[in-house]
Amino acid sequence: MAPKLDVNDPQVKSLLELFAKISLTGQRAHDTVKNAKYARSLEQVIHALKLDEANLDAKTSSAVVVAASSGADLEATKREYVVRRVLDGDLKSSDQIQTAVKFVASHTTIDPTEFDKECGVGVQVSAEECQNAVRSYMDANKPQIDSSGGWASMSSIMSAVRATPEMRWANALDIKAAVESELKARYGERSAALKKKPEKSTEGGKSAKQNASTTTSQPTGPDAMFQEGFLANLHKPGDNPQLTPELRAKHLEATNGSVMTRFPPEPNGFLHIGHSKAIAVNFGYAKYHKGLCYLRFDDTNPEAEEEKYFLSILETVRWLGFEPYQVTYSSDYFPRLYELAVELIKRGLAYVDHSSPEQIRAQRGGPEKGARSLSPWRDRPVSESLAEFQAMKQGKYRSGEATLRMKQDVLGSGNPQMWDLIAYRVLNAPHHRTKSEWCIYPTYDFTHCLVDSFENISHSLCTTEFILSRESYEWLCDALQVYKPRQYEYGRLNMEGTVLSKRKMLKLVQGGYVDGWDDPRMYTLIGLRRRGVPPGAILSFVSSLGVTTNNSTIQTNRFDQSVRQYLELDTPRLMMIVHPIKITIENLDEDFVLQIEKPLHPKVPAMGTTKVPFTRTVYIDRSDFRKQDAPDYFRLAPGKSIGLYQVPCPITCVSYRENADGDVQELICRYDEHAKPKTYIQWVAEHAASHSPVKVSEVRFFHNLFTSDNPAAEEDFLATINPNSREVFYDALLEPGFYDVARTAMQQAKAQAEQLQQNAKRLAVEALGEQRAKQAKEHTDALQAAHTTDFGKESIRFQAMRVGYFAVDRESQLSFLDKSQGEEDRLILNRIVTLKEDAGKTGSKPAKTS
Numbered sequence: 001m002a003p004k005l006d007v008n009d010p011q012v013k014s015l016l017e018l019f020a021k022i023s024l025t026g027q028r029a030h031d032t033v034k035n036a037k038y039a040r041s042l043e044q045v046i047h048a049l050k051l052d053e054a055n056l057d058a059k060t061s062s063a064v065v066v067a068a069s070s071g072a073d074l075e076a077t078k079r080e081y082v083v084r085r086v087l088d089g090d091l092k093s094s095d096q097i098q099t100a101v102k103f104v105a106s107h108t109t110i111d112p113t114e115f116d117k118e119c120g121v122g123v124q125v126s127a128e129e130c131q132n133a134v135r136s137y138m139d140a141n142k143p144q145i146d147s148s149g150g151w152a153s154m155s156s157i158m159s160a161v162r163a164t165p166e167m168r169w170a171n172a173l174d175i176k177a178a179v180e181s182e183l184k185a186r187y188g189e190r191s192a193a194l195k196k197k198p199e200k201s202t203e204g205g206k207s208a209k210q211n212a213s214t215t216t217s218q219p220t221g222p223d224a225m226f227q228e229g230f231l232a233n234l235h236k237p238g239d240n241p242q243l244t245p246e247l248r249a250k251h252l253e254a255t256n257g258s259v260m261t262r263f264p265p266e267p268n269g270f271l272h273i274g275h276s277k278a279i280a281v282n283f284g285y286a287k288y289h290k291g292l293c294y295l296r297f298d299d300t301n302p303e304a305e306e307e308k309y310f311l312s313i314l315e316t317v318r319w320l321g322f323e324p325y326q327v328t329y330s331s332d333y334f335p336r337l338y339e340l341a342v343e344l345i346k347r348g349l350a351y352v353d354h355s356s357p358e359q360i361r362a363q364r365g366g367p368e369k370g371a372r373s374l375s376p377w378r379d380r381p382v383s384e385s386l387a388e389f390q391a392m393k394q395g396k397y398r399s400g401e402a403t404l405r406m407k408q409d410v411l412g413s414g415n416p417q418m419w420d421l422i423a424y425r426v427l428n429a430p431h432h433r434t435k436s437e438w439c440i441y442p443t444y445d446f447t448h449c450l451v452d453s454f455e456n457i458s459h460s461l462c463t464t465e466f467i468l469s470r471e472s473y474e475w476l477c478d479a480l481q482v483y484k485p486r487q488y489e490y491g492r493l494n495m496e497g498t499v500l501s502k503r504k505m506l507k508l509v510q511g512g513y514v515d516g517w518d519d520p521r522m523y524t525l526i527g528l529r530r531r532g533v534p535p536g537a538i539l540s541f542v543s544s545l546g547v548t549t550n551n552s553t554i555q556t557n558r559f560d561q562s563v564r565q566y567l568e569l570d571t572p573r574l575m576m577i578v579h580p581i582k583i584t585i586e587n588l589d590e591d592f593v594l595q596i597e598k599p600l601h602p603k604v605p606a607m608g609t610t611k612v613p614f615t616r617t618v619y620i621d622r623s624d625f626r627k628q629d630a631p632d633y634f635r636l637a638p639g640k641s642i643g644l645y646q647v648p649c650p651i652t653c654v655s656y657r658e659n660a661d662g663d664v665q666e667l668i669c670r671y672d673e674h675a676k677p678k679t680y681i682q683w684v685a686e687h688a689a690s691h692s693p694v695k696v697s698e699v700r701f702f703h704n705l706f707t708s709d710n711p712a713a714e715e716d717f718l719a720t721i722n723p724n725s726r727e728v729f730y731d732a733l734l735e736p737g738f739y740d741v742a743r744t745a746m747q748q749a750k751a752q753a754e755q756l757q758q759n760a761k762r763l764a765v766e767a768l769g770e771q772r773a774k775q776a777k778e779h780t781d782a783l784q785a786a787h788t789t790d791f792g793k794e795s796i797r798f799q800a801m802r803v804g805y806f807a808v809d810r811e812s813q814l815s816f817l818d819k820s821q822g823e824e825d826r827l828i829l830n831r832i833v834t835l836k837e838d839a840g841k842t843g844s845k846p847a848k849t850s
């Protein structure tokens with residue numbers, strides 16, 4: 001309980017009287033008096049600005065109190081400035097006043113224009129502008145919002161819209177109203193939408209076990225992983241301990257207090273699904289906090305690096321929806337790292353060692369090697385190490401003859417990362433970027449923390465195998481007295497049912513078991529992309545797993561299930577026939593045509609409609625017809641009727657024609673007003689004027705690449721390859737609604753890519769200011785500038801009703817999109833996932849029928 005105020009105390013009495021003169025009375029006056037600091041601050045401005053004679057109304061007085069209390073720590077003149085601006089009516093909301101206090105606190109002289117800009121003075125945002133901002137945000141983030149069912153994203157939409165500079169000073173209630181009305185228009189009433197949700201989570205879940213996994217991989221908001229758990233509890237920039245206050249101040253000056261992260265792949269292979277977690281964590285954490293993330297190629301190992309990996313990695317990061325603040329290379333820092341190595345020797349904290357690799361291993365001790373020991377070279381004079389290190393650099397030694405080692409704590413520490421780690425080694429290999437300039441290369445242990453330090457990383461997020469390295473990371477930063485970032489470790493994402501190790505994937509590629517690194521059966525990110533998995537589905541999957549210090553091992557089936565859920569509300573539906581059989585409807589005229597308008601998604605009216613022609617010649621799937629009827633069979637057979645989806649009346653089969661082998665060639669049916677169909681099936685009709693049907697050159701169905709549930713654990717993983725992991729069909733026919741779906745998808749992908757670039761630019765300016773963002777951009781490598789985000793054909797996705805989800809393969813030729821004159825059109829479709837969990841495991845039946 002707070003102490004009661006003694007109103008008889010003369011000092012209290014006089015303060016209460018003074019405050020009453022600015023209409024501050026009652027409980028609020030008492031509270032203010034109780035807090036001596038606030039009271040003193042308010043008293044000071046009242047006297048300085050003669051507010052007791054100013055006749056303030058209640059609203060202004062309340063704003064003055066906010067300014068006095070939040071500005072209690074300010075110098076008097078700065079506090080008076082803020083209060084004066086309140087009195088002038090320039091600062092109205094507490095948000096504005098608090099921003100003003102922060103601004104004056106961090107500026108020695110106050111530039112009024114800059115102040116006004118920062119505090120939103122005079123900014124008026126109309127309700128209509130709010131509505132437009134909400135609309136465009138929801139358009140740009142449609143897939144994520146759809147996957148949450150709409151209303152579940154309400155608060156994240158509100159905060160995202162409020163976080164944009166245009167909406168910074170909008171009235172929160174106007175934004176809330178706009179979000180509500182927009183959600184209602186798109187997803188229906190809130191109460192109805194929230195009730196519908198549980199239905200979705202049981203889809204495809206048969207057993208209790210599957211249901212459980214379905215629920216946990218339920219797509220959550222993309223920001224969920226930053227709002228709870230591990231990533232919600234990291235330090236604020238600047239709060240990580242430093243050797244001296246100066247290091248901290250310099251760091252904050254460089255970053256402007258922003259979150260700075262980095263994604264540091266080694267450019268020696270293509271990224272896989274596990275990396276998407278690292279990307280989501282690093283880029284996502286920065287984005288969530290309006291900070292910046294570097295894409296840093298950790299290229300200290302010259303032997304394994306290749307150009308194609310650099311491009312592919314950047315491309316993949318962009319595909320996932322992130323734009324690096326800068327693309328950097330560890331090798332850019334080689335000269336600086338070398339200088340620091342020299343400095344470390346001078347400080348007596350590193351020495352050139354001539355122990356052989358075996359001797360170094362033996363010094364580390366162990367059950368067979370006995371106690372740990374010090375290198376005999378450890379105490380050689382500094383001057384000798386300096387000379388030898390230079391000799392190493394000049395090529396005097398071959399690999400293994402000399403190393404530079406840090407002088408840590410071999411005998412005292414139980415942490416192997418403190419046993420005089422190697423900082424530099426001799427390696428006579430040309431480097432991808434520095435060519436033959438160097439014959440010594442810094443190790444990961446020496447490079448990573450120092451480059452993090454150079455780049456002023458606020459949070460160095462890495463996987464748990466580096467836990468022990470944190471000690472050496474900090475040791476080295478402190479030894480050199482440089483800014484020390486804070487490392488945090490999170491669990492890796494592993495996939496079971498496939499292999500992710502570079503070595504194993506290389507065997508698949510080189511052995512011709514798959515068609516390259518982007519084969520849709522691979523769990524490389526380029527493979528998943530080619531298969532048609534939307535980037536948002538991957539992020540939503542990663543986010544739904546949450547981030548903790550535990551590694552997670554997920555079956556590929558469960559990933560597929562998550563993709564399926566993501567696609568469910570986001571993907572237009574079309575009719576495709578994989579194994580067509582022709583039907584002639586004998587009672588329709590040759591020139592009969594009925595244009596049928598059908599929704600692209602029955603549950604998402606906003607997706608619009610397409611038109612399909614219905615004529616005398618239609619095609620259905622072979623599997624929907626049987627020569628022999630049966631009591632539990634509901635589809636087409638002689639004498640039986642069936643509904644064609646959205647066609648007003650059913651058809652009844654009168655007869656069929658077969659070839660000498662007994663294969664059915666054609667069905668003869670009647671359009672039949674009186675028939676009562678038991679079920680409806682997909683179909684396409686022949687109508688040249690409507691370009692119907694679209695001929696599909698290839699439809700590719702993918703099944704598990706391995707017969708083992710855990711190929712990575714098998715002695716010979718190649719022995720468990722599923723010989724039937726890909727099936728191709730050559731006769732499929734697709735409805736002409738495909739053309740519009742394809743055009744729209746390409747436009748959207750292009751718009752999203754442009755938006756990404758714009759947002760990235762804006763973020764850099766917001767975090768660092770115009771000037772510094774521009775400088776950073778100029779330093780950025782040509783790689784980044786030259787390469788624009790590729791919105792490929794795989795972003796054309798649809799659900800083929802009753803068949804599965806499909807995407808257009810990158811090798812397709814589509815003249816209506818590419819304007820590739822003279823090229824023969826070739827439409828190739830890849831199945832992204834089946835409609836239901838059980839259909840695609842190893843079976844080869846394309847159509848699951850009811």
Ligand code: ATP
Nearest residue numbers: 264265266274275277278462463492493494501502
């Ligand atoms: P691999 O062992 O598959 O070759 P790596 O760790 O050598 O992977 P890098 O290119 O060095 O791959 O990784 C770049 C970043 O991605 C690192 O920060 C690494 O910790 C992270 N990362 C790699 N694999 C995973 C994974 N399976 N889950 C989460 N993060 C990962």
Ligand code: MG
Nearest residue numbers: 264265266298
């Ligand atoms: Mg690595």
